[in-house]
Amino acid sequence: MVGIENVTMAFGNFVAVENVNLQVGDGEFLAIVGPTGCGKSTILNAIAGLLKPASGTVAIDGATVSGVQNEIGYLFQQDALLPWKTAFENVELGLMFRRVNAAERREKAMAWLEKVGLKGFEGRYPHQLSGGQRKRVQMAQVLIMEPKVILMDEPFSALDIHTRHLMQNELLRLWQEDRRAVVMITHDLEEAIALGDRVVVLAAGPKSRIIDSFPVDLERPRNVAEIKLDSRFLTLYRDIWASLRGEVEKSYARR
Ligand SMILES: Nc1ncnc2c1ncn2[C@@H]1O[C@H](COP(=O)(O)OP(=O)(O)OP(=O)(O)O)[C@@H](O)[C@H]1O
Ligand SMILES: [Mg+2]
Structure with a gap:
């Protein structure tokens, strides 16, 4: 679904990532980890068509990306809701841009608000919602567009641990219903x-690249709190951390 081939991303003379190759299958949930500043968001922005690679190509479903993509849903870390619009209005926004008529927008937006557990909250403004609820609105806002690919840049990092677990389970439930390709940074x-x-583990920057890729062969559906107690989870954690740790240390040493 997403094909990244020999992609190098640069800002002027600064080469953030170099020669990255990455394929994300249809319905695959790919997680990217790496030290701060190594180029994770930059790669996501290249997939979204917000940044152009210095060399190499990015393709979605076989079509080379140039410019902002319609088939992509982007869930940002920071709140991306419009404060002067209600939850409902925020969720229907994308369909408005697609010139979908009001009745259909209403039907879909209400259905999505219900799916993310916000039935009855449609008239609230973002400041009248909790952080977790705002994140739910954002999820509905992205998923209502039925994107082929969903990009997530640390979507839950600002939430407290319990809300985060809840949101992670919610996300898995929604994703399980209708599997899309997901690229998540965390x-x-x-x-x-x-x-x-x-x-996938990225090296410390500059000129970051992919250093490792670990398949996670844990069955689904998963409960994020329970799966962490599984011995296979712990083994994987140890293996991936062994790979990531060195890069995190390098990244600190370079500062
Ligand atoms: N617009 C820009 N102009 C110049 N340099 C940039 C720009 N955007 C990012 N960079 C640099 O590129 C590198 C990669 O940035 P990026 O935001 O992709 O990192 P990241 O892995 O997402 O980090 P974090 O985990 O802290 O979010 C960093 O060194 C950053 O300073
Ligand atoms: Mg980032």
Whole structure:
């Protein structure tokens, strides 16, 4: 579904990532981990068509990406809701841009608000919602567009641990219903393993590259709190951390 071939991303003379090759299958949940500043968001932005590679190509479903993509849903770390619009209005926004009529927008937006557990909250403004609820609105806002690929940049890192577990389970439930390709960035190795089909490790930057790729062969559906107690989870954690740790240390040493 996503094909990244020999991609190098640069800002002026600064080469953030070099020669990255990465394929994400249809319905695959890929998690990317790596030290801070190594180029994770940059890679996501290349997939979204927000940044152009210095060399190499990015393709979605076989079509080379150039410019902002319609088939992509992007879940940002920070709140991306419009504060002057209600939960309902925020969720229907994308369909408005697609010129979907009001009745259909209403039907779909209400259905999605219900799916993310916000029935009855449609008239609230973002400031009248909790952090977890705002994140749910954002999820509905992205999923209502039925994107082929969902990109997530540390979507839950600002939430407290309990809300985070809840949201991770919610996300898995929604994803399980209708599997899309997902590329998720996270600092949280536990989250990467609990959610992903595969965890890819990026090297410390500059000129970051992929140093390892670990398949996560834990059955689904998963409960993120329980799966962490599985001995296979612990083994994977140890293996991936062994790979990631050195890069995190390098990244600190370079500062
Ligand atoms: N617009 C820009 N102009 C110049 N340099 C940039 C720009 N955007 C990112 N960089 C640099 O590119 C590198 C990779 O940045 P990126 O945001 O992709 O890192 P990251 O892995 O997402 O980090 P974090 O985990 O902290 O979010 C960093 O060194 C950053 O300073
Ligand atoms: Mg980032």
